[in-house]
Amino acid sequence: MSAPAVVIAAPASGSGKTTLATGLIGALRRAGHQVAPFKVGPDYIDPGYHGLAAGRPGRNLDPVLVGEDRVVPLYRHGAQGCDIAIVEGVMGLFDGRIDENRTDAIAEGSTAQVAGLLGAPVVLVVDARGHSQSLAALLHGFATYDSSVRLGGVILNRVGSERHEQVLRAACDRVGLPVLGALPRMTELEVPSRHLGLIPAVEHGSAATAAVDAMTELVAAHVDLRAIVAMAGGSVSGDAWDPVAELAAAEHSTRGVELVRTVDSASHEARTSQAPDRLAAAGLPPKSAPLALSDTSLVGMAGGLPAEPTRFASEGPLVAVAGGPAFTFGYAEHRELLDAAGARVVVFDPLSDELPVGTGGLVLPGGFPEEHAGQLSANERLRTAVAEGAARGLPIHAECAGLLYLTRSLDGHQMAGVVDADAEFGPRLTLGYRDAVALHDSVLWRAGARVRGHEFHRTRLVRAGGESAAWGWRTTGSVAEGAVVRQVHASYLHTHPAGNPDAIARFVSAARHFSR
Numbered sequence: 001m002s003a004p005a006v007v008i009a010a011p012a013s014g015s016g017k018t019t020l021a022t023g024l025i026g027a028l029r030r031a032g033h034q035v036a037p038f039k040v041g042p043d044y045i046d047p048g049y050h051g052l053a054a055g056r057p058g059r060n061l062d063p064v065l066v067g068e069d070r071v072v073p074l075y076r077h078g079a080q081g082c083d084i085a086i087v088e089g090v091m092g093l094f095d096g097r098i099d100e101n102r103t104d105a106i107a108e109g110s111t112a113q114v115a116g117l118l119g120a121p122v123v124l125v126v127d128a129r130g131h132s133q134s135l136a137a138l139l140h141g142f143a144t145y146d147s148s149v150r151l152g153g154v155i156l157n158r159v160g161s162e163r164h165e166q167v168l169r170a171a172c173d174r175v176g177l178p179v180l181g182a183l184p185r186m187t188e189l190e191v192p193s194r195h196l197g198l199i200p201a202v203e204h205g206s207a208a209t210a211a212v213d214a215m216t217e218l219v220a221a222h223v224d225l226r227a228i229v230a231m232a233g234g235s236v237s238g239d240a241w242d243p244v245a246e247l248a249a250a251e252h253s254t255r256g257v258e259l260v261r262t263v264d265s266a267s268h269e270a271r272t273s274q275a276p277d278r279l280a281a282a283g284l285p286p287k288s289a290p291l292a293l294s295d296t297s298l299v300g301m302a303g304g305l306p307a308e309p310t311r312f313a314s315e316g317p318l319v320a321v322a323g324g325p326a327f328t329f330g331y332a333e334h335r336e337l338l339d340a341a342g343a344r345v346v347v348f349d350p351l352s353d354e355l356p357v358g359t360g361g362l363v364l365p366g367g368f369p370e371e372h373a374g375q376l377s378a379n380e381r382l383r384t385a386v387a388e389g390a391a392r393g394l395p396i397h398a399e400c401a402g403l404l405y406l407t408r409s410l411d412g413h414q415m416a417g418v419v420d421a422d423a424e425f426g427p428r429l430t431l432g433y434r435d436a437v438a439l440h441d442s443v444l445w446r447a448g449a450r451v452r453g454h455e456f457h458r459t460r461l462v463r464a465g466g467e468s469a470a471w472g473w474r475t476t477g478s479v480a481e482g483a484v485v486r487q488v489h490a491s492y493l494h495t496h497p498a499g500n501p502d503a504i505a506r507f508v509s510a511a512r513h514f515s516r
Contacts, residue, residue, distance in 0.1 A: 002240075003036055003079040004232035005120035006152070009089040009111045011138060015127040016157040018046050019215050020183075020223075021088035026053035026216030027225055028084060036082035038075065040114045041090035042433075042454040042494060044329035044366065048201035050088065052212045057332040061087065063117070064097050064109040064433050065452055066499035071117045074333070074498060076240035084232050087120065093142060093149070097433050105146045109433070112149045119235030121152035123180060123228070128159045128168055136171040143175060152231045155223060156182040180231075181223030200328040200368070241498065243333065243340035250502035316342030317360030317511035324349030326376060327401055329366030334497040334504070338363075341508035350405070351375045355385040361395040361511030362386065364402025366494055370411060370425055370459055377413035390418045390488050395443045395510040398490040400457055403482075406490050407461065419483045419490055421464035429458045434493060436471040439480065442489040443510045444503040451500060453493035487514070 008021040021037075028035045037050035037058045042065055047058025059078040061071050079085045089111030090096075096107030106112045115122050124142060126135065143151045154177050159165045165182045172179050201208040319338055321330075327350065338345050346356045351372060355362070369376055377383070386406070390396055396406070396418070404410050406418040411425055434453050438445040445451065453471075470482025470491045482491030487510060497504050 002076045002234060002236050003082045003085045005038075005075075005079075005085040005087050005118050005234050006228055006232045007040075007087045007089060007111060007115040007118070007120050007122045008125060009093040009115070009122050010125045010127075011142060012092045012127075013095075015125050016183075017088050017125050018049065020125050020155055020157065020219065021046075021086055022049045022053050022212055023215030023217075023219030024223065024225075024228065025050055025086050026212055027220040027223070028086070028229070029054060030216060030220065031225055033084050033229070034082040036079040036085040038078060038085060038087040039090070040087060040111050041109060042456070042496070043090065044331075045200050046088060048328065049208065049212055050086075052201055052209060053216060059332055060496070061114050062109060062496060063113055065454065065496035068113075068117065070241065070498060071114060072236045072238060073241035075118060076236060076238070077242070078332075080240060084229060085120075085234075087114065087118070089114075089122075093122065093124065094145065106148065112146065115150075116148045117236075119233065121150050121231050121233055123153050123155055123231075124151055124177075125155045125157050128156045128164065128182075129185075131171075132164075132167055133171050135168055136174040139172060139177055140175045143177065151177060153178040153180040153227070155180050158185045159183065160185060178227070180227050181219070183218060183222045186218065200325075241333075243336045243501070246498070246501040247337065247340055247505050250505050316344055317508065317515040318356060318358045319343040319345050319361040319363060319508065319511055320356045320359045321345055321347050321363040322350050322365060322402065322405075323347040324351050324353075325367075326351055326369045326372040327365050327367040329399075329401065329494070331496055331498070334363075334365075337497050337501055337504040338508060341505055343508045343511065350379060350382055352379065354381050355389065358515070359389070359394070360515035361507060362389065362397070364396065364398040364405055366400035366402070366456075369401045369404045373410045373413040373415075376405065376410075377415065383414070383416045386416045387418055390416075390486060393487050393514060395507055395514055396488040396490070397444060397507055398488065399494050400492050403490040403492060404459060406483075406488065410459075418485060418488055421461040421483075423459050423461050426458050426460035430455050430460075430492070432475070434471075434473045434475075436473045436481075436493060439470065439472050440468050440484045442470060442484045443487045444489045444500075444507055451493075451495055453491075453495045455492050456494060457492055 008017050010017050025035050025037050035054045037054040039047045039058060039060050042062050047060060050058035061075060063071050094107060094110055094112050096110030096113060099108060102108060154172050156168050156179060159182050169179050335345055348356055398406050404423045405415055407415050407421045407423045408417045409415055410423045432455055434455060436451050436453055438447055438449040441447045468484045469480035470484050470489055471493055472480050482493065
């Protein structure tokens with residue numbers, strides 16, 4: 001039986017969900033509960049604060065990136081050993097992926113969708129500033145918009161005075177929603193933010209711990225914890241997500257595909273001759289036509305890797321994963337899948353460490369390298385080792401921050417120089433889900449593979465060439481993005497490993513082959 005859950009939602013972004021969810025996790029933990037923390041959507045930052053409060057990894061539930069059918073198994077996996085789960089929503093309760101072709105009232109990837117999949121009650125956090133009696137109308141709309149969503153109560157945030165609280169409580173009573181807490185305005189609880197949201201907990205250090213402690217104290221003093229626990233519920237069933245089983249299923253699926261396709265993996269000409277067809281299938285211009293240079297343009301050299309089934313060796317290859325303040329974005333399931341595939345995972349800090357001895361595969365995840373470009377550049381021994389490793393065929397999986405690290409330069413600071421491009425801080429935020437198709441064989445995907453990912457960056461690439469892009473997709477126009485350089489796959493696109501276990505199996509297989 002899985003732990004019951006409470007979903008923390010809001011009418012809109014900026015209402016205080018993260019403060020409430022983090023404080024609630026911490027307060028319940030202090031009260032003796034084992035709390036499983038979750039975040040709806042692809043966000044990497046909020047789960048870091050959840051993890052501090054819970055004393056266990058924060059995890060994501062994103063139907064867009066992992067598929068609707070994996071949400072409950074991932075929930076059951078992450079909630080093992082816990083007696084309650086707190087699920088922080090994303091944006092407004094009914095906000096999700098914008099899809100003009102979808103007619104459902106519940107948007108894909110929305111908090112409402114995840115609450116429905118879990119069968120869990122929703123607590124609505126309302127920013128009380130500017131609200132009075134009309135709050136009743138707003139709550140009535142959210143409570144009746146879709147019958148599959150069950151509102152269990154309201155938490156009033158940023159209440160101005162006792163009189164203000166009385167008026168708001170009366171408005172909640174009018175629509176039959178209990179008030180589970182009322183928090184006063186406390187600006188000192190604001191966690192510093194930057195262009196992509198909150199500063200990650202790892203970067204914020206002791207200040208993050210202090211902020212979590214303050215959130216915990218605030219919620220413990222102003223929220224009815226007993227009512228929250230009594231309300232928690234759910235209707236999940238089935239098996240928990242299992243990384244070993246996922247990898248085995250991915251290997252079986254890959255073998256089935258290989259039976260019906262003929263691929264000359266040794267022929268570079270055969271692969272590249274098919275590239276125009278794949279570009280056309282993705283709605284992109286042929287390779288001979290120049291692509292407009294934008295913050296999603298990337299270059300590289302065509303490459304590929306023959307598929308080799310994962311063998312779950314007891315003494316597997318060493319996979320080095322970049323961590324520390326510059327590389328803070330990652331999903332807990334990534335490490336679990338690498339472990340299950342037989343890799344020996346070592347986390348290192350590119351700001352100060354050298355590449356671990358015996359590295360057979362390198363993972364450079366997302367983060368904020370632009371905030372640490374000088375220190376990253378100063379670690380010349382690591383930059384040189386990464387460049388030399390890439391030239392020798394070291395498998396490298398780089399997403400967003402990892403891509404920036406592999407360019408020639410970042411805001412004028414010298415980087416590893418694996419990817420033929422320079423990077424700089426840009427004028428606008430690039431954000432959104434993408435339906436991407438792999439344009440070339442790589443260390444992660446075969447050409448033609450279709451993947452859902454998420455972009456989240458405010459840097460851009462400049463002075464880039466025009467060789468092999470990793471991905472193709474359409475937004476307002478055709479986009480070719482990412483680079484495949486020998487056994488390097490570098491891209492702005494974030495993917496969720498739990499939604500792509502075959503890519504992890506392929507990567508560890510490549511690392512094993514390189515180590516040999």
